[in-house]
Amino acid sequence: MLYGSIQRQVNITLDLIIHPGEQNINRLIKETEVAAREVGCQMLKAVIGFFEELAIAELEPGRYRNKGSRMRTIQTGLGRLEIALRRYKDKVTGEHIFPLKQYINLPSYVRYMPWVMQDAVGLLPQVSFRGSSREVVRIKGESPSKSTIHRRLAESLDPAALFQLDFRKVPYRFLIADGTKIRLQEEDEKTGRYSKEGSLRWAYAARGIGERFDLVGMWVNKSWEDCAQDLYQRLNTKRLELLLSDQEQGLKEAFLLPHMRHQPCLWHVKRDLSFMLYGDGLKKAQQEKIKDFFNDIALAQPLDQAELFQLLGTDKPELETMFKKTSEQIRHLVTLLDALDLKKTKTYVENLASHLLTFLDIIIQKEELIPVWSSMVESKFSLIKNRIRNIGKRWSDEGLLRWLAVAVRKMLPQFSWDKIWEKVLGPCNFELKVTQCWIS
Numbered sequence: 001m002l003y004g005s006i007q008r009q010v011n012i013t014l015d016l017i018i019h020p021g022e023q024n025i026n027r028l029i030k031e032t033e034v035a036a037r038e039v040g041c042q043m044l045k046a047v048i049g050f051f052e053e054l055a056i057a058e059l060e061p062g063r064y065r066n067k068g069s070r071m072r073t074i075q076t077g078l079g080r081l082e083i084a085l086r087r088y089k090d091k092v093t094g095e096h097i098f099p100l101k102q103y104i105n106l107p108s109y110v111r112y113m114p115w116v117m118q119d120a121v122g123l124l125p126q127v128s129f130r131g132s133s134r135e136v137v138r139i140k141g142e143s144p145s146k147s148t149i150h151r152r153l154a155e156s157l158d159p160a161a162l163f164q165l166d167f168r169k170v171p172y173r174f175l176i177a178d179g180t181k182i183r184l185q186e187e188d189e190k191t192g193r194y195s196k197e198g199s200l201r202w203a204y205a206a207r208g209i210g211e212r213f214d215l216v217g218m219w220v221n222k223s224w225e226d227c228a229q230d231l232y233q234r235l236n237t238k239r240l241e242l243l244l245s246d247q248e249q250g251l252k253e254a255f256l257l258p259h260m261r262h263q264p265c266l267w268h269v270k271r272d273l274s275f276m277l278y279g280d281g282l283k284k285a286q287q288e289k290i291k292d293f294f295n296d297i298a299l300a301q302p303l304d305q306a307e308l309f310q311l312l313g314t315d316k317p318e319l320e321t322m323f324k325k326t327s328e329q330i331r332h333l334v335t336l337l338d339a340l341d342l343k344k345t346k347t348y349v350e351n352l353a354s355h356l357l358t359f360l361d362i363i364i365q366k367e368e369l370i371p372v373w374s375s376m377v378e379s380k381f382s383l384i385k386n387r388i389r390n391i392g393k394r395w396s397d398e399g400l401l402r403w404l405a406v407a408v409r410k411m412l413p414q415f416s417w418d419k420i421w422e423k424v425l426g427p428c429n430f431e432l433k434v435t436q437c438w439i440s
Contacts, residue, residue, distance in 0.1 A: 006054075010046045012039055037141070040078040047432070048083055048100070055103035056086060064088040067096060075112045077119070079142055105426070112144045114156070114424045120149050122417065125387065125407040150399075159401040162408070163218045167235045172205035176213060176244045176374045177227070177255050180381075182388050184221070185396050198397070200388065200404075201227050203255075204377045205235070209368060213377055214414050218404060220397045224254035231255075242358075244371050247272060247351060263358040265374040266303060270294070276345040290345070293333055299326040299360060303372070311360065312369050319364045323357055330356065383411060 014035065069084040085098045100106060107113075120143055123132040129146035136143035144152070179201035186196040198221045204213040217231045243256050246268040256262050273294060277287045299322060303311075311319065330353045337346035359372050384407050388395070395403070409415045 008050055010043055012042060014039065034141075037078045041076065041081055043432075044076060044078060045081055045083060048104070051104055052086060052100040055099035056088075058103075059088065059099060063091055064097070065091060070098070073111055075116055075142055075144070077116050077140065112148060112152070114152075115421065117144060117149070117152060118421050118424075120144055121153070121406055122410060124149075124403060125384070125410045153402050153406070154399075157402050157405055159405045162405050163401070164230070164234065165216070167205070167216055170205075170236065171207055171239045172214075172216070172235065173208055173239060174206045174213075174242045174244065174371055175240055175255065175260075176204040176371070176377050177224075177251055178202060178245060178374050178378060179248070179251075180385050182220075182385075182395075182400075184400065200385075200400075202377075202381070203227070203231055205240075206371070209370065212414070215408060215412065218401075218408070220400050220404075224248075224250040228254035232257075242370055244374055246374065247348060261358050261362075262355040263370060263372060264352055264355055265372070266359075267373045267375040269352065269356070272348065273345065276348045277342065279344045280342040282342070290333075290337070290340075290342075293336060297326060297329040297333065299357060308359075308369055308372065311363055312367070316364055319360065323360050323364065326357060326360075327353070384408070 065088060067087045067089050069086050072083050072085050074081045074083065085100055087096055087098055089096050101108070119140070120132045120136045123135055127135065129149050133143045133146045133149060179199055182198050182200050184196050184198040201219045201222060201224070202215065203217040205216045206213045216235060217227065219227045219230070222230075237257055238259075240257065240260055243252065243260055243262045244265060245251050245255070245262070246265050252262055273291070274284075274287060277290060282290075311322075314322075330349065334346055334349050334353070337349060359370050362368055362370050384404070387407070388400070409420055410417050
C-alpha cells in the first residue's frame with residue numbers, strides 16, 4: 001500500500017526539422033497535433049510502466065513467481081498502445097495474476113476504455129453509429145467500429161437509470177405529457193416490410209411557476225395507461241395540481257387524477273381543430289367558416305406571453321365576465337358544429353370546453369399564471385424527433401431507449417454531459433505536469 005507521494009520524471013525528445021518553402025500556421029497546428037498524439041502515447045506507456053512497478057512492489061515477498069508477460073492492446077484517444085502486462089503465479093493458490101490490472105482497474109477483454117468511447121458516443125444524437133465511427137476516424141485517426149459502439153452501449157447503458165428515477169421526494173406541482181409517432185424495426189408477416197409504427201411518449205414536471213420542467217419519464221410503445229402507472233409509482237402525486245397536455249385519446253384519462261385540474265395546451269388547440277375538421281371531411285377552404293368563428297373567441301385560441309400577463313393584472317370582475325363570455329361562445333360553436341353534422345369536431349370541442357379556461361379560472365381564484373403551452377417541452381425534443389423519424393425503421397424498442405438515454409443527456413439542459421463522464425474517471429490521485437518545453 002502506497003503511503004507517501006512519489007515523483008518521477010519522463011523525458012521526451014522532439015526532433016524538429018524545417019525544410020525550405022512556404023509555412024502555414026494551420027499545417028503547423030495539424031502536424032503538431034499528430035506529433036502530440038504520438039508523444040502522449042509514449043507518455044502514457046511510460047506512466048503505465050511506472051504504475052506497474054508500484055503494483056509489483058506491493059506483492060507479498062516470496063509468495064509470487066514471475067511468469068513473464070502477456071501483450072495487451074489498448075485503444076486510447078492518443079492512438080493504439082501496446083503494453084506487456086507482467087504476469088505472476090501465486091504459489092499458495094496456484095492462480096495467475098496481473099498486478100497492474102488490479103492496480104489501475106484495467107478491465108479484461110476490452111480494447112476501448114469507456115473514456116475513449118465518449119467522442120463516438122457523443123456524436124450519436126446527430127449521426128448514425130456508422131457516421132459517428134467515421135467522423136472520429138477522420139478527426140483522430142482511430143475509432144471504435146459502429147458495431148463496437150452499439151455493443152458497448154448495449155452492455156453498459158441502462159435506460160432505467162435515467163427514465164425510471166424515483167421522484168417521490170420532489171414536490172412537483174405541474175405535469176406535462178406528450179408524445180409522437182415513430183417507425184420501429186419489426187418484420188410484418190403480411191406485408192413483408194421491415195418496420196412498424198410505434199410511439200414515443202414522455203412526461204415533464206415542474207415544482208412551481210417559473211421553475212424548470214424536468215424530464216421524469218420516457219416510454220417506447222407503451223399505452224398512456226401504462227405510462228401513467230409507471231410514473232405515478234415514482235412521483236409524489238399528492239402535490240400534483242395540474243396536467244398540461246393536448247387532447248390525444250387516452251392521455252388525459254390516464255394521467256388526470258381526481259384532485260388535479262387539466263389545461264389543454266393552447267398551442268395545440270387551433271392546430272388540432274383543423275385536424276378534426278379534416279377528419280369530418282372538410283378540406284382547407286371549407287374550414288374557413290368554422291375557423292373564423294373560432295378566431296372570434298379571444299380566449300379559446302393561443303395567447304402570447306404578454307397577453308397572458310395582461311390578464312394577470314386585470315380586475316377580478318372583468319376576468320369573470322371574460323370567463324362567462326368565452327364559455328358562451330364555445331357553446332355557440334358546439335351548436336354550429338352540431339347543425340353542420342361535424343361529429344368529430346363537435347366531440348373535440350365539447351371535451352375541450354370544460355378545461356380550456358382552467359388557466360383563467362386559476363388567475364381569478366389564485367392570481368397565478370400557470371403553464372399553458374406544452375411547446376416549451378416539445379421544442380427540446382424537436383431534434384430528437386427528427387433524428388428518430390429519419391432512421392427510425394432501424395430501431396428496436398430496447399435500442400431506441402438506449403439511444404434516447406444518450407441523446408437526452410447530450411441535448412437537454414437538465415443533464416450535464418461532462419458530469420456523466422466524470423463517473424467513468426474515478427478519483428484522481430496523481431498529477432501530470434509539463435514542467436519544461438524547449439528547442440535546442
